Amino acid sequence: MEPVRVLIVDDEEELASALEERLNLRGFQARGVTTGAEALTHLEETPCDVVLLDVKMPGLGGLEVIKKIKNHYPNLEVILLTGHGSAQDAERGMELGAYDYLMKPVKIEVLSQLLVSAAAQNEGEEP
Amino acid sequence: MPEDVNQNLGPEEEELISDRRYHRTFIASVLAVSIVAIIPLLIMTGTTYRQYRTVFDAEMTRPMVRFTTNGKQSLESFLSEHISALTMVIRERSFEELQENRTLERVLMNLKQAFGGFIDLGVIDEDGIQLSYVGPYELEGVNYEESIWFHEVIMRGVHVSDVFMGHRNFPHFVIAIRHDLGAGHQFVLRATIDTDVLNRLVQSLVIQPHGDAFIINRDSILQTPSQFNGDILERSLLPGLPHSTQTELVELEAQNGESLIVACAPIERSSFRLVLLRPSSALPTDWLNLRRELGIFLVISIILILGVIIGGSVWMIRRMQEADRLRALCYHKMEYTNKMESLGRMSAGVAHEINNPLSIITEKAGLMKDLLQLSDKMPPREKLVELVNSVIKSADRCGGITHRLLGFAKHMQVKHENVDLDLLLREVLGFLEKEAEYRSIYVDFQFPELQPTVSSDRGQLQQVFLNILNNAFAAVDDGGHIVIGVTHDGANMVAVSIADDGIGVPEENLARIFDPFFTTKKGAGTGLGLSITYGIIEKLGGNITVESTVGEGTCFTVTLPKGHTVD
Numbered sequence: 001m002e003p004v005r006v007l008i009v010d011d012e013e014e015l016a017s018a019l020e021e022r023l024n025l026r027g028f029q030a031r032g033v034t035t036g037a038e039a040l041t042h043l044e045e046t047p048c049d050v051v052l053l054d055v056k057m058p059g060l061g062g063l064e065v066i067k068k069i070k071n072h073y074p075n076l077e078v079i080l081l082t083g084h085g086s087a088q089d090a091e092r093g094m095e096l097g098a099y100d101y102l103m104k105p106v107k108i109e110v111l112s113q114l115l116v117s118a119a120a121q122n123e124g125e126e127p
Numbered sequence: 128m129p130e131d132v133n134q135n136l137g138p139e140e141e142e143l144i145s146d147r148r149y150h151r152t153f154i155a156s157v158l159a160v161s162i163v164a165i166i167p168l169l170i171m172t173g174t175t176y177r178q179y180r181t182v183f184d185a186e187m188t189r190p191m192v193r194f195t196t197n198g199k200q201s202l203e204s205f206l207s208e209h210i211s212a213l214t215m216v217i218r219e220r221s222f223e224e225l226q227e228n229r230t231l232e233r234v235l236m237n238l239k240q241a242f243g244g245f246i247d248l249g250v251i252d253e254d255g256i257q258l259s260y261v262g263p264y265e266l267e268g269v270n271y272e273e274s275i276w277f278h279e280v281i282m283r284g285v286h287v288s289d290v291f292m293g294h295r296n297f298p299h300f301v302i303a304i305r306h307d308l309g310a311g312h313q314f315v316l317r318a319t320i321d322t323d324v325l326n327r328l329v330q331s332l333v334i335q336p337h338g339d340a341f342i343i344n345r346d347s348i349l350q351t352p353s354q355f356n357g358d359i360l361e362r363s364l365l366p367g368l369p370h371s372t373q374t375e376l377v378e379l380e381a382q383n384g385e386s387l388i389v390a391c392a393p394i395e396r397s398s399f400r401l402v403l404l405r406p407s408s409a410l411p412t413d414w415l416n417l418r419r420e421l422g423i424f425l426v427i428s429i430i431l432i433l434g435v436i437i438g439g440s441v442w443m444i445r446r447m448q449e450a451d452r453l454r455a456l457c458y459h460k461m462e463y464t465n466k467m468e469s470l471g472r473m474s475a476g477v478a479h480e481i482n483n484p485l486s487i488i489t490e491k492a493g494l495m496k497d498l499l500q501l502s503d504k505m506p507p508r509e510k511l512v513e514l515v516n517s518v519i520k521s522a523d524r525c526g527g528i529t530h531r532l533l534g535f536a537k538h539m540q541v542k543h544e545n546v547d548l549d550l551l552l553r554e555v556l557g558f559l560e561k562e563a564e565y566r567s568i569y570v571d572f573q574f575p576e577l578q579p580t581v582s583s584d585r586g587q588l589q590q591v592f593l594n595i596l597n598n599a600f601a602a603v604d605d606g607g608h609i610v611i612g613v614t615h616d617g618a619n620m621v622a623v624s625i626a627d628d629g630i631g632v633p634e635e636n637l638a639r640i641f642d643p644f645f646t647t648k649k650g651a652g653t654g655l656g657l658s659i660t661y662g663i664i665e666k667l668g669g670n671i672t673v674e675s676t677v678g679e680g681t682c683f684t685v686t687l688p689k690g691h692t693v694d
Contacts (some may be wrong), residue, residue, distance in 0.1 A: 012483050014487045014490075014517050015483065015486050015487045018490035018493070018494050018514075018517075021497075022494050025494075026497075026501075056479070057565070058564045058565055058567060059567065083478070083479040083480075083482035104486040105486040108490075108497075
C-alpha cells in the first residue's frame with residue numbers, strides 16, 4: 001500500500017517540521033512548508049493526498065489557500081488546523097470544502113486517523 | 128461581575144457622592160430658598176404693620192388734636208370775653224366816672240355776675256399811679272410805673288399776664304387794657320382774674336385714662352396744676368415742648384422713660400400754651416390684638432416655610448445623593464464591563480497566541496517519544512538536544528505571553544505613577560501583534576528622541592490605548608497602516624496620536640463618538656468603549672480629541688500630564 005502523501009502548511013516552522021517527522025515515522029509521506037504560497041507551488045510540483053492547513057497565517061491566510069486548492073484540485077482533501085477562538089474561521093473553512101478541522105495542539109493518533117480516512121475518501125483519484 | 132465591584136468606587140466617584148459636598152449643597156439650597164421665600168413675607172408683614180400703625184396712630188391722635196383745638200378755642204374765647212368786657216367798660220364809662228370807687232365797684236359787681244372770675248378792678252393813669260381800686264386789698268395809690276406789665280399795656284394796648292401768686296398768695300393773672308383819651312393822654316383799666324376758671328376748663332380736656340392737660344407759659348412754667356408733670360408755677364417736667372403757632376403733635380419721652388403723645392397749641396393774645404398728653408402705650412386694644420396676630424402669623428409662617436424648605440431640601444439632597452450614587456455605580460460598572468470585555472478579547476488573543484508554542488511543545492515532545500518508541504535504535508544525542516531546546520524555547524514564548532497578560536491584569540487597581548509611554552504602548556500593541564501579523568497591518572512608532580513619561584495610572588492607560596487601537600484595527604483593511612506618534616505638548620503635557628488609514632468616521636457621527644452607547648458596529652459593539660475611554664482620560668487629567676475624514680482615516684489624540692523625563 002502506497003504511503004499517504006501529506007502536505008503540512010503552518011507558519012510555525014518548528015511545528016511543521018515536528019509534525020512532518022512524526023507523520024513520517026508513522027508511515028506517512030509528509031512534507032512541511034511555512035507559507036500558503038509555498039504550499040501552492042509545492043502542489044503544482046508534487047502530487048499530494050491530504051493538505052494539513054493552518055488557518056491563521058500571515059500573508060496568504062488558510063482560507064485563501066483552501067479556496068485556491070479547491071479551485072485547482074477539487075478532489076484534494078484539506079484538514080484545517082485552528083487555534084482556540086478561531087472556530088468561526090474553521091466553520092468558514094468547512095463551507096469552503098475542508099474535510100474536517102482540528103484544534104491545536106493535536107493528538108497525533110487522532111491526526112493520523114483523520115489523515116488516513118481523508119486519503120481514503122479520495123483513493124484512486126489523483127490531484 | 129463580583130459583588131464587591133459595587134463598593135469599590137474610585138476616588139472621583141467617592142468625591143462625587145461625599146457627604147461634605149451634599150452638606151454644602153444642602154446649606155446653599157436652604158439659604159437660597161429661605162431668602163427668596165422669607166424676605167417677601169417679612170416685607171409684606173412689615174408693610175402691613177406700618178400701614179395699620181399709621182391708621183391706628185391717626186385714629187389715636189385725631190381726638191387729641193380735636194380736644195386740643197377745642198380747648199384752645201375755649202381758652203381764647205375766655206380771654207376774648209374778658210378782654211371784650213373790659214373794653215366795653217372802658218368805652219361805656221368815662222375816665223372820670225371810673226376814677227370813682229363807687230362806679231368801679233358797680234362795674235366789678237356786674238362783671239362778676241356776667242362773666243365770673245373777676246377779683247378786683249383798678250384804674251391806673253399814664254404815669255402808673257393807681258387812681259382807683261375795688262377789690263379785697265388796699266392798692267389805691269400804688270405806683271406801677273416800673274412794672275413790666277404796665278409798659279407792655281401802654282405799648283400794645285392789651286396785656287394778659289402770666290399766672291403769679293402776688294401779694295395775695297393765690298394764683299391769678301391780670302388783664303389790662305389801655306384807653307386813649309386824646310391829645311396824647313391815656314389810662315389803663317386793670318382786672319385780676321382767678322385761675323380757677325382756667326383750671327376747670329383745662330381739666331375738662333383730660334383724656335382718660337392716664338392722660339394729662341395743663342397750660343404753660345413761654346418759659347415752660349406751669350400756669351395750671353398738672354396731674355403728672357408738676358404743680359402750678361413749677362417748671363414742667365416735660366422737655367422740648369414745641370413752640371409752634373398752630374396745634375402740633377409730637378412724641379416725647381417722659382423722665383420715667385415712658386413714651387408720650389403730646390399735643391400743644393398756643394393761646395392767642397397771651398403767652399399761654401395748652402398742653403394735652405397721653406402715654407403711647409395706651410394704644411387701642413384692637414391695635415394690640417392686630418399686632419399680636421401679625422406676630423403670630425409671621426412666626427408660624429416662618430416656621431412652616433423653614434420646615435417645608437428644610438424637609439424639601441433633605442428629600443431633594445437624598446434623591447440627588449441616591450441618583451449620583453447610582454450614576455457613579457453605573458459608570459463604575461460600565462467601566463468594569465469594558466475592562467472585562469477588553470480582558471476577554473485579549474484572553475482570546477492570548478489563548479490563540481499561546482496555542483502555537485504549546486503545539487510546538489506537544490509535537491516536539493511527541494517526536495522525542497516517537498523517536499524513542501518507534502525507532503529501533505537510540506536517536507542521536509544532537510537530535511534530542513535540538514528537540515529539547517525547541518521545547519524550552521517554546522515554553523519561554525508561552526512564559527512571555529502569560530507574563531504580559533499578568534502585567535495587564537495586575538494594573539486593575541488605580542495607582543498614579545510615572546509611566547514610560549513607549550513601553551506601555553508596545554505592551555498594549557503586543558496583544559494585537561498577531562492580528563497585525565495575520566492581517567498584514569503595518570504599525571509605525573514615531574517617538575521623539577527624549578522619550579516622555581506621563582504621570583498616570585498604568586492599568587487605565589493600557590485600557591485607553593487598547594480601546595483606541597482596537598478601534599483602529601477594526602477601521603483599517605488588511606494591509607492597512609497605523610501610526611502611533613508621541614509629541615511634547617507644551618511644557619506640561621504629552622500628546623499621543625493614533626492615526627489609521629481606515630474607513631474614517633462621517634462628520635455627523637464624529638460629534639457623538641464619545642457618547643455612551645453610541646455605536647456603528649451593529650450588534651458587535653456596546654458603544655461604551657470610547658465613552659469610557661473619554662471618562663478615564665478626563666479622570667487622569669487629560670484630554671482626547673478626534674479628527675477624521677471618510678475614506679482617508681481617523682486620528683485620535685490623547686493629551687496627558689507629563690511625568691518625569693526618562694534619562
